[in-house]
Amino acid sequence: MNRTLSESIHAGSSPGHIHSAKDWRFDDDDYKVAGGRIGIIDRWIESIFRFGRRKEKSRAAGGKPLLIAFFQAKWYIYASGVIFILAANLFQAYFPRVLGQFTDELQRGVLTASAIGHYSLLLVGIGIIYALLGGIGQFHIMYVGRIFEYFARKRLFHHFTVLGERFYAKRGVGNLLSYVMNDITSVRESISMGINQTTNTTLLMITAVTAMLASDIPFYLIGVCVLPVLLIPYIVVRFGPVIRERSLAVQDALGTMTESAEEQFAGIRVTKKFAVEPIMIRKFSETVDRIRDRQVKLVRVSSIFQALIPFLGALSLIITLAFGGYLAMNGTITLGNFVALTLYIRMMITPLQQIGNVINTMQRSRASLARLNNLFGERADISELEHAVEKDLTKEPLVVDHLSFAYPGTDREVLRDISFTLKPGRTLGIVGRTGSGKTTLIKLLLRIYDAAPGTVRAGDTDLRELTLSCLRDSIAYVPQDGFLFSTTIRDNISFHNREAEFGTVEHAARTAQIAGSIPSFADGYETKLGERGVTMSGGQRQRTSLARGLMKDAPVLILDDSVSAVDAVTEKRIIEAVREERAGKTTIIIAHRISALKHAGEIIVLDQGRIAQRGTHEELLAEPGIYAELHAIQEEGSRDGTGD
Numbered sequence: 001m002n003r004t005l006s007e008s009i010h011a012g013s014s015p016g017h018i019h020s021a022k023d024w025r026f027d028d029d030d031y032k033v034a035g036g037r038i039g040i041i042d043r044w045i046e047s048i049f050r051f052g053r054r055k056e057k058s059r060a061a062g063g064k065p066l067l068i069a070f071f072q073a074k075w076y077i078y079a080s081g082v083i084f085i086l087a088a089n090l091f092q093a094y095f096p097r098v099l100g101q102f103t104d105e106l107q108r109g110v111l112t113a114s115a116i117g118h119y120s121l122l123l124v125g126i127g128i129i130y131a132l133l134g135g136i137g138q139f140h141i142m143y144v145g146r147i148f149e150y151f152a153r154k155r156l157f158h159h160f161t162v163l164g165e166r167f168y169a170k171r172g173v174g175n176l177l178s179y180v181m182n183d184i185t186s187v188r189e190s191i192s193m194g195i196n197q198t199t200n201t202t203l204l205m206i207t208a209v210t211a212m213l214a215s216d217i218p219f220y221l222i223g224v225c226v227l228p229v230l231l232i233p234y235i236v237v238r239f240g241p242v243i244r245e246r247s248l249a250v251q252d253a254l255g256t257m258t259e260s261a262e263e264q265f266a267g268i269r270v271t272k273k274f275a276v277e278p279i280m281i282r283k284f285s286e287t288v289d290r291i292r293d294r295q296v297k298l299v300r301v302s303s304i305f306q307a308l309i310p311f312l313g314a315l316s317l318i319i320t321l322a323f324g325g326y327l328a329m330n331g332t333i334t335l336g337n338f339v340a341l342t343l344y345i346r347m348m349i350t351p352l353q354q355i356g357n358v359i360n361t362m363q364r365s366r367a368s369l370a371r372l373n374n375l376f377g378e379r380a381d382i383s384e385l386e387h388a389v390e391k392d393l394t395k396e397p398l399v400v401d402h403l404s405f406a407y408p409g410t411d412r413e414v415l416r417d418i419s420f421t422l423k424p425g426r427t428l429g430i431v432g433r434t435g436s437g438k439t440t441l442i443k444l445l446l447r448i449y450d451a452a453p454g455t456v457r458a459g460d461t462d463l464r465e466l467t468l469s470c471l472r473d474s475i476a477y478v479p480q481d482g483f484l485f486s487t488t489i490r491d492n493i494s495f496h497n498r499e500a501e502f503g504t505v506e507h508a509a510r511t512a513q514i515a516g517s518i519p520s521f522a523d524g525y526e527t528k529l530g531e532r533g534v535t536m537s538g539g540q541r542q543r544t545s546l547a548r549g550l551m552k553d554a555p556v557l558i559l560d561d562s563v564s565a566v567d568a569v570t571e572k573r574i575i576e577a578v579r580e581e582r583a584g585k586t587t588i589i590i591a592h593r594i595s596a597l598k599h600a601g602e603i604i605v606l607d608q609g610r611i612a613q614r615g616t617h618e619e620l621l622a623e624p625g626i627y628a629e630l631h632a633i634q635e636e637g638s639r640d641g642t643g644d
Ligand SMILES: Nc1ncnc2c1ncn2[C@@H]1O[C@H](COP(=O)(O)OP(=O)(O)OP(=O)(O)O)[C@@H](O)[C@H]1O
Pocket: 169, 407, 410, 414, 432, 433, 434, 435, 436, 437, 438, 439, 440, 441, 480, 561
């Protein structure tokens, strides 16, 4: 599965699908894709903050750390949310003052029935306005979180399509899914919930403190009462890094688990056939155990942290009740002042009870954000040069010139000193033992990996100097494993161009000798295939993938062992049909069976990465060597009864 994303991109992509990472931005096009709701709400908020939108356009978001890029693009929604929450809190700060006045009038005995009605109405009014403004503010901020999730997932997927095989060779698919699911969700939680509550808390604190200072409650009393709360920053600094570190460990373990799960699901058939379920269960349990252990460690520290903060809040309240109560009894402050002070302190500790939770979430998501930014930091190995050119591969020969290659991170050369020229319109056959470097050679032609400069060219032009879209549009590649998508047979064949006429699809299917088998599927061409095409036989899968390659009708067609899983008679038919179809067009055929490529204008025999022999079928048969030996063995096999 690891290679299939890049291979399927090569198997048939349109030029627009390959971008470089820097192309990506929080773009207007995204609204079109999102359609209705997101677009409308966003535009509405945007219309209030017009100038913010202009600023966004002038800044490309791609390449910057994820959250910074996001906030630069969407800060106005956030700002609007904060303003609503701020307004709501200003109203709420009025609450204790009204209640304090009420108490004072009550105490002085000057309270009339109409005044009670007046105060009640005032309090109801404050309540309604608070709920309304706060609700709108919260909606904005929750909304920003969801938009973040939406954009981050899109940006992530875009990034995945840019990354090359080298990246996928070292990262499991499950692990990558974990970024899409766990990490993005975790960051979104802190954006929505975290920022919502932080804003709330901070504003509530500020308004409470300001209102307290503005009231006639003595400063020294306020100072003493809020003393324990001042310890909070110290606790945050103390616990924060530990929580973050342990969260990182949890996220890593989650990634390992999804990776393991993905692999287990992919291999479930093999597991069952070999009856090794207990081993697989044990292996999977290990990953789950690791998560549990790390979670417990995280929960231990975060629970202490979360308990400490409300405790400090409660301490403040106790001091207020004791010291404030004492002063009120003394007559140093009025009863109204005492009630107001108690309410202010309560107003402060309600958000404090949540702040532990918030800081927890923030630290967790900082860990996730770091993981995401690391992932976005991965650069594509293959990129397009700034002045890349287009070349017509129906006119330019493919030239491989003294090419040697070792996979990145290894020193073993799997290709050594390979040279050949494939003129337009000719057919090249490549044969060789398994592991001799055939597929590797093709990967270099497709620029899945880059060869040394000048060693692989289109005419005189190094492949690096071609635009990626020109290269990939010019070559149709039928990979060895014949990967199919879980969509209809028709869509699998017309992968390169979903709008293609049915006739073209059918023609490709006929050439690949799969057309005859398609009516046996329930809905013919419209039959949905299971994931990776599991509902087809190996040979059917291979021929469908071959049809997909033929359908692209590119200047160069590369068949990498694409007829290995069919019987000899079908193979012969396919080869004849392909020859007819590709008459006058460049074709490379890799095969283990000589019968599949003996018609080629030139045949190369690869052995341990070197060209051991080269020539036409007849020339190669005439000299002693691998080719003649292979031919003899295969002839013998066919005489023994398989018949060809
Ligand atoms: N991604 C990779 N990283 C490191 N080595 C690799 C990688 N892919 C293949 N190899 C090694 O390169 C050598 C050539 O592999 P290649 O896939 O080109 O063989 P092949 O001729 O296509 O074999 P087959 O006929 O089995 O398809 C092998 O020894 C293989 O182990």
